[in-house]
Protein backbone atom coordinates (compact mmCIF):
# COMPACT_ATOMS: atom_id res chain seq x y z
CA UNK A 150 0.00 0.00 0.00
CA UNK A 151 1.32 3.40 -0.97
CA UNK A 152 1.61 6.44 1.26
CA UNK A 153 0.18 9.85 0.58
CA UNK A 154 2.48 11.75 -1.79
CA UNK A 155 5.06 14.07 -0.27
CA UNK A 156 3.36 17.08 -1.85
CA UNK A 157 0.39 16.54 0.48
CA UNK A 158 2.66 17.42 3.40
CA UNK A 159 3.69 20.89 2.24
CA UNK A 160 1.33 22.15 -0.49
CA UNK A 161 -0.64 25.28 0.59
CA UNK A 162 -3.60 24.15 -1.55
CA UNK A 163 -3.78 20.83 0.31
CA UNK A 164 -3.56 22.67 3.61
CA UNK A 165 -6.54 24.86 2.67
CA UNK A 166 -8.50 21.88 1.35
CA UNK A 167 -8.00 19.92 4.57
CA UNK A 168 -8.89 22.92 6.69
CA UNK A 169 -12.32 22.89 5.05
CA UNK A 170 -12.82 19.21 4.28
CA UNK A 171 -11.49 17.74 7.53
CA UNK A 172 -11.54 20.35 10.27
CA UNK A 173 -14.56 22.19 8.85
CA UNK A 174 -16.61 18.95 9.03
CA UNK A 175 -15.57 16.91 12.07
CA UNK A 176 -16.06 17.39 15.80
CA UNK A 177 -12.98 19.24 17.03
CA UNK A 178 -11.46 18.34 20.39
CA UNK A 179 -10.86 21.31 22.68
CA UNK A 180 -9.46 19.19 25.50
CA UNK A 181 -11.01 19.06 28.94
CA UNK A 182 -14.38 20.67 29.64
CA UNK A 183 -13.42 21.65 33.20
CA UNK A 184 -12.41 25.26 32.27
CA UNK A 185 -16.01 25.97 31.13
CA UNK A 186 -17.79 24.43 34.09
CA UNK A 187 -19.01 27.61 35.82
CA UNK A 188 -21.29 30.43 34.55
CA UNK A 189 -19.29 33.11 32.73
CA UNK A 190 -16.27 30.87 32.09
CA UNK A 191 -14.85 30.52 28.58
CA UNK A 192 -12.31 28.60 26.51
CA UNK A 193 -10.75 30.00 23.33
CA UNK A 194 -8.61 28.02 20.92
CA UNK A 195 -7.57 28.31 17.29
CA UNK A 196 -8.31 24.94 15.69
CA UNK A 197 -6.84 24.54 12.19
CA UNK A 198 -7.02 28.30 11.77
CA UNK A 199 -10.61 28.53 13.04
CA UNK A 200 -10.70 30.87 16.07
CA UNK A 201 -13.24 29.25 18.39
CA UNK A 202 -14.81 30.50 21.62
CA UNK A 203 -16.87 28.37 24.00
CA UNK A 204 -18.66 30.05 26.90
CA UNK A 205 -20.88 28.87 29.74
CA UNK A 206 -23.57 31.57 29.81
CA UNK A 207 -24.97 33.01 33.01
CA UNK A 208 -27.90 30.59 32.85
CA UNK A 209 -25.48 27.66 32.72
CA UNK A 210 -25.90 26.81 29.03
CA UNK A 211 -22.84 25.99 26.95
CA UNK A 212 -22.51 28.08 23.78
CA UNK A 213 -19.98 28.21 20.98
CA UNK A 214 -19.00 31.01 18.59
CA UNK A 215 -16.35 32.04 16.16
CA UNK A 216 -14.06 34.33 18.17
CA UNK A 217 -14.58 37.00 15.53
CA UNK A 218 -16.37 40.35 15.93
CA UNK A 219 -18.98 41.11 13.26
CA UNK A 220 -17.68 44.69 12.86
CA UNK A 221 -14.19 44.27 11.41
CA UNK A 222 -13.16 40.84 12.68
CA UNK A 223 -11.51 41.76 15.96
CA UNK A 224 -11.15 39.08 18.66
CA UNK A 225 -13.64 38.88 21.51
CA UNK A 226 -11.09 37.29 23.85
CA UNK A 227 -7.33 36.88 23.62
CA UNK A 228 -6.72 34.51 26.53
CA UNK A 229 -7.18 30.72 26.29
CA UNK A 230 -9.41 30.61 29.40
CA UNK A 231 -11.09 33.09 31.74
CA UNK A 232 -14.45 34.49 32.83
CA UNK A 233 -16.67 37.22 31.35
CA UNK A 234 -20.11 38.66 32.03
CA UNK A 235 -20.22 39.90 28.42
CA UNK A 236 -17.99 39.69 25.34
CA UNK A 237 -16.48 43.07 24.44
CA UNK A 238 -14.42 43.26 21.27
CA UNK A 239 -10.79 44.22 21.84
CA UNK A 240 -10.73 46.50 18.79
CA UNK A 241 -13.56 49.09 18.96
CA UNK A 242 -15.58 47.88 21.90
CA UNK A 243 -18.69 46.36 20.38
CA UNK A 244 -20.35 44.31 23.10
CA UNK A 245 -22.14 40.95 22.89
CA UNK A 246 -24.02 38.95 25.48
CA UNK A 247 -22.80 35.50 26.42
CA UNK A 248 -25.65 34.29 24.20
CA UNK A 249 -23.86 35.93 21.26
CA UNK A 250 -26.41 38.71 20.75
CA UNK A 251 -25.01 42.10 19.78
CA UNK A 252 -25.87 44.42 22.67
CA UNK A 253 -24.07 47.63 21.71
CA UNK A 254 -22.03 48.97 18.81
CA UNK A 255 -20.10 51.62 20.71
CA UNK A 256 -20.35 55.11 19.16
CA UNK A 257 -20.75 53.62 15.68
CA UNK A 258 -23.57 55.83 14.38
CA UNK A 259 -25.17 52.76 12.86
CA UNK A 260 -28.95 52.36 13.07
CA UNK A 261 -30.65 49.33 14.67
CA UNK A 262 -31.63 48.20 11.18
CA UNK A 263 -28.01 48.33 10.04
CA UNK A 264 -26.94 46.32 13.08
CA UNK A 265 -29.63 43.71 12.64
CA UNK A 266 -28.24 40.21 12.04
CA UNK A 267 -24.78 40.99 13.41
CA UNK A 268 -24.86 38.62 16.37
CA UNK A 269 -21.80 36.39 16.83
CA UNK A 270 -21.53 33.50 14.38
CA UNK A 271 -22.46 30.31 16.28
CA UNK A 272 -20.72 26.93 16.24
CA UNK A 273 -21.99 23.66 17.70
CA UNK A 274 -20.56 22.64 21.05
CA UNK A 275 -20.93 19.50 23.17
CA UNK A 276 -19.32 17.78 26.12
CA UNK A 277 -18.82 14.08 26.62
CA UNK A 278 -17.45 12.50 29.79
CA UNK A 279 -15.48 15.59 30.77
CA UNK A 280 -14.19 16.39 27.28
CA UNK A 281 -15.12 19.48 25.24
CA UNK A 282 -15.83 19.54 21.50
CA UNK A 283 -16.91 22.04 18.84
CA UNK A 284 -18.15 21.49 15.29
CA UNK A 285 -18.54 23.93 12.40
CA UNK A 286 -20.86 21.78 10.27
CA UNK A 287 -24.58 21.48 11.06
CA UNK A 288 -24.75 18.24 9.06
CA UNK A 289 -22.17 16.34 11.14
CA UNK A 290 -23.81 13.63 13.31
CA UNK A 291 -24.27 14.31 17.04
CA UNK A 292 -21.09 13.90 19.06
CA UNK A 293 -21.98 10.54 20.65
CA UNK A 294 -22.77 9.03 17.23
CA UNK A 295 -19.57 10.51 15.82
CA UNK A 296 -17.50 8.99 18.65
CA UNK A 297 -18.87 5.52 17.84
CA UNK A 298 -16.79 2.59 19.12
CA UNK A 299 -14.21 4.97 20.58
CA UNK A 300 -16.70 5.66 23.39
CA UNK A 301 -16.94 1.95 24.22
CA UNK A 302 -13.15 1.62 24.19
CA UNK A 303 -12.76 4.04 27.11
CA UNK A 304 -15.96 3.10 28.97
CA UNK A 305 -14.06 1.51 31.86
CA UNK A 306 -11.94 4.61 32.58
CA UNK A 307 -13.77 7.02 34.96
CA UNK A 308 -12.19 10.06 33.34
CA UNK A 309 -15.04 12.46 34.05
CA UNK A 310 -14.20 12.13 37.76
CA UNK A 311 -10.53 13.08 37.31
CA UNK A 312 -9.11 16.51 38.10
CA UNK A 313 -7.65 18.76 35.41
CA UNK A 314 -3.86 19.02 35.62
CA UNK A 315 -1.23 20.78 33.52
CA UNK A 316 -1.54 21.64 29.82
CA UNK A 317 1.56 20.93 27.72
CA UNK A 318 1.97 22.68 24.35
CA UNK A 319 4.57 21.63 21.78
CA UNK A 320 4.94 23.51 18.47
CA UNK A 321 6.01 21.04 15.79
CA UNK A 322 7.57 22.04 12.46
CA UNK A 323 5.77 19.26 10.60
CA UNK A 324 2.47 18.87 8.76
CA UNK A 325 -0.34 17.65 11.03
CA UNK A 326 -0.56 14.43 9.00
CA UNK A 327 3.11 13.64 9.65
CA UNK A 328 2.36 13.69 13.36
CA UNK A 329 -0.86 11.73 12.79
CA UNK A 330 0.96 9.07 10.75
CA UNK A 331 3.48 8.80 13.57
CA UNK A 332 0.79 8.43 16.23
CA UNK A 333 -0.91 5.65 14.31
CA UNK A 334 1.92 3.12 14.32
CA UNK A 335 4.13 1.51 16.94
CA UNK A 336 6.70 0.49 14.33
CA UNK A 337 8.97 3.42 15.25
CA UNK A 338 8.87 2.90 19.01
CA UNK A 339 11.96 0.65 19.44
CA UNK A 340 14.11 3.18 17.57
CA UNK A 341 12.59 6.50 18.58
CA UNK A 342 11.43 5.81 22.16
CA UNK A 343 14.01 3.54 23.85
CA UNK A 344 12.70 4.25 27.35
CA UNK A 345 9.14 3.58 26.33
CA UNK A 346 10.19 0.42 24.56
CA UNK A 347 11.51 -1.07 27.80
CA UNK A 348 8.13 -0.64 29.51
CA UNK A 349 6.08 -3.18 27.52
CA UNK A 350 6.24 -6.66 26.03
CA UNK A 351 6.50 -5.80 22.34
CA UNK A 352 5.34 -9.26 21.25
CA UNK A 353 1.86 -8.48 22.61
CA UNK A 354 1.52 -5.16 20.78
CA UNK A 355 -1.66 -4.81 18.72
CA UNK A 356 -3.49 -2.12 16.81
CA UNK A 357 -7.27 -2.43 16.47
CA UNK A 358 -8.53 -0.25 13.63
CA UNK A 359 -12.20 0.68 13.99
CA UNK A 360 -14.50 2.91 12.00
CA UNK A 361 -12.85 6.29 12.52
CA UNK A 362 -10.92 5.28 15.61
CA UNK A 363 -8.10 2.99 16.69
CA UNK A 364 -6.87 1.34 19.86
CA UNK A 365 -3.24 0.44 20.48
CA UNK A 366 -2.51 -1.95 23.31
CA UNK A 367 0.37 -3.99 24.68
CA UNK A 368 1.10 -5.84 27.92
CA UNK A 369 2.99 -3.63 30.34
CA UNK A 370 6.05 -5.09 32.02
CA UNK A 371 6.11 -5.51 35.80
CA UNK A 372 6.79 -2.19 37.46
CA UNK A 373 6.07 -0.12 34.34
CA UNK A 374 3.97 3.00 34.77
CA UNK A 375 2.08 2.44 31.52
CA UNK A 376 -1.10 0.41 31.23
CA UNK A 377 -0.30 -0.08 27.55
CA UNK A 378 -3.46 1.48 26.10
CA UNK A 379 -3.73 4.42 23.70
CA UNK A 380 -6.86 5.53 21.84
CA UNK A 381 -7.15 7.64 18.69
CA UNK A 382 -10.16 9.17 16.94
CA UNK A 383 -10.14 10.70 13.49
CA UNK A 384 -8.88 13.25 12.66
CA UNK A 385 -6.56 14.31 15.52
CA UNK A 386 -7.83 13.29 18.96
CA UNK A 387 -5.96 10.87 21.22
CA UNK A 388 -6.46 9.70 24.78
CA UNK A 389 -3.31 8.41 26.42
CA UNK A 390 -4.46 6.39 29.41
CA UNK A 391 -2.59 5.97 32.70
CA UNK A 392 -3.56 3.85 35.68
CA UNK A 393 -5.16 6.81 37.47
CA UNK A 394 -5.33 9.50 34.80
CA UNK A 395 -4.98 10.40 31.15
CA UNK A 396 -3.82 13.04 28.73
CA UNK A 397 -6.20 14.40 26.10
CA UNK A 398 -4.05 15.07 23.03
CA UNK A 399 -4.74 16.97 19.80
CA UNK A 400 -2.64 18.44 17.00
CA UNK A 401 -4.08 21.13 14.76
CA UNK A 402 -2.33 22.42 11.64
CA UNK A 403 -0.94 25.93 11.98
CA UNK A 404 0.47 26.12 8.41
CA UNK A 405 1.13 23.66 5.56
CA UNK A 406 4.31 22.55 7.34
CA UNK A 407 3.57 23.03 11.04
CA UNK A 408 1.15 21.98 13.73
CA UNK A 409 0.66 22.57 17.43
CA UNK A 410 0.49 19.61 19.78
CA UNK A 411 -1.54 20.18 22.95
CA UNK A 412 -1.94 17.70 25.82
CA UNK A 413 -4.31 18.31 28.73
CA UNK A 414 -3.58 16.03 31.67
CA UNK A 415 -6.18 14.89 34.20
CA UNK A 416 -5.79 12.72 37.29
CA UNK A 417 -7.56 10.89 40.07
CA UNK A 418 -6.22 12.84 43.03
CA UNK A 419 -7.96 10.58 45.55
CA UNK A 420 -5.33 7.86 45.00
CA UNK A 421 -2.50 7.87 47.61
CA UNK A 422 0.68 9.29 46.11
CA UNK A 423 -1.22 10.64 43.10
CA UNK A 424 0.67 13.92 42.86
CA UNK A 425 4.08 12.25 42.55
CA UNK A 426 2.73 9.66 40.12
CA UNK A 427 1.10 12.34 38.01
CA UNK A 428 4.28 14.40 37.88
CA UNK A 429 6.20 11.36 36.63
CA UNK A 430 3.53 10.72 33.98
CA UNK A 431 3.78 14.31 32.72
CA UNK A 432 7.59 14.13 32.63
CA UNK A 433 7.48 10.85 30.69
CA UNK A 434 4.93 12.32 28.29
CA UNK A 435 7.14 15.35 27.66
CA UNK A 436 10.13 13.13 26.85
CA UNK A 437 8.11 11.11 24.36
CA UNK A 438 6.57 14.20 22.78
CA UNK A 439 10.06 15.60 22.25
CA UNK A 440 11.27 12.33 20.70
CA UNK A 441 8.27 12.36 18.33
CA UNK A 442 8.74 16.06 17.54
CA UNK A 443 12.39 15.49 16.55
CA UNK A 444 11.62 12.60 14.19
CA UNK A 445 8.51 14.23 12.68
CA UNK A 446 10.42 17.45 11.97
CA UNK A 447 13.23 15.49 10.32
CA UNK A 448 10.66 13.62 8.19
CA UNK A 449 9.00 16.92 7.25
CA UNK A 450 12.30 18.38 6.05
CA UNK A 451 12.75 15.36 3.79
CA UNK A 452 9.13 15.44 2.56
CA UNK A 453 9.61 19.09 1.60
CA UNK A 454 13.04 18.60 0.02
CA UNK A 455 11.87 17.06 -3.26
CA UNK A 456 13.74 13.75 -3.56
CA UNK A 457 10.98 11.60 -2.02
CA UNK A 458 7.71 11.32 -3.92
CA UNK A 459 5.67 8.50 -2.41
CA UNK A 460 6.47 5.55 -0.12
CA UNK A 461 4.95 2.23 0.91
CA UNK A 462 3.26 1.16 4.13
CA UNK A 463 4.03 -2.00 6.09
CA UNK A 464 1.03 -4.38 6.12
CA UNK A 465 2.32 -5.70 9.45
CA UNK A 466 2.72 -2.42 11.30
CA UNK A 467 1.01 0.43 9.49
CA UNK A 468 -2.66 -0.42 8.90
CA UNK A 469 -3.57 2.42 11.21
CA UNK A 470 -1.59 4.81 9.03
CA UNK A 471 -3.26 3.43 5.90
CA UNK A 472 -6.72 3.94 7.39
CA UNK A 473 -5.86 7.49 8.46
CA UNK A 474 -4.47 8.43 5.06
CA UNK A 475 -7.50 6.90 3.32
CA UNK A 476 -9.75 9.08 5.49
CA UNK A 477 -7.78 12.18 4.53
CA UNK A 478 -8.26 11.39 0.84
CA UNK A 479 -11.95 10.55 1.27
CA UNK A 480 -12.59 13.78 3.18
CA UNK A 481 -10.93 15.91 0.53
CA UNK A 482 -12.71 14.06 -2.28
CA UNK A 483 -16.08 14.65 -0.61
CA UNK A 484 -15.83 18.42 -0.94
CA UNK A 485 -13.49 19.08 -3.86
CA UNK A 486 -11.69 17.34 -6.71
CA UNK A 487 -8.95 15.15 -5.24
CA UNK A 488 -5.59 16.88 -5.06
CA UNK A 489 -3.68 13.61 -4.84
CA UNK A 490 -4.10 9.91 -5.45
CA UNK A 491 -2.47 6.82 -4.03
CA UNK A 492 -4.31 5.07 -1.17
CA UNK A 493 -7.47 2.92 -1.36
CA UNK A 494 -10.42 3.88 0.84
CA UNK A 495 -10.79 2.58 4.38
CA UNK A 496 -11.24 -1.08 5.18
CA UNK A 497 -13.68 -2.49 7.77
CA UNK A 498 -12.68 -2.88 11.44
CA UNK A 499 -9.79 -5.28 11.92
CA UNK A 500 -7.26 -6.39 14.49
CA UNK A 501 -3.63 -6.10 13.54
CA UNK A 502 -0.89 -7.98 15.34
CA UNK A 503 2.27 -5.94 15.38
CA UNK A 504 5.02 -8.40 16.18
CA UNK A 505 8.23 -6.73 17.15
CA UNK A 506 6.64 -3.32 17.65
CA UNK A 507 6.53 -1.66 21.02
CA UNK A 508 5.07 1.14 23.05
CA UNK A 509 5.38 2.24 26.61
CA UNK A 510 4.44 5.02 28.96
CA UNK A 511 1.76 7.64 28.76
CA UNK A 512 1.79 8.45 25.09
CA UNK A 513 2.85 7.14 21.74
Ligand code: FES
Pocket residue numbers: 218219220221222223224238239240241242243
Ligand atom coordinates in the same frame (compact mmCIF):
# COMPACT_ATOMS: atom_id res chain seq x y z
S1 FES B 1 -13.73 44.84 15.15
FE1 FES B 1 -14.91 44.51 16.92
S2 FES B 1 -15.56 46.47 17.49
FE2 FES B 1 -14.47 46.79 15.68
Ligand SMILES: [Fe+2]
Pocket residue numbers: 331332337338341342441513
Ligand atom coordinates in the same frame (compact mmCIF):
# COMPACT_ATOMS: atom_id res chain seq x y z
FE1 LIG C 1 6.07 8.05 19.02
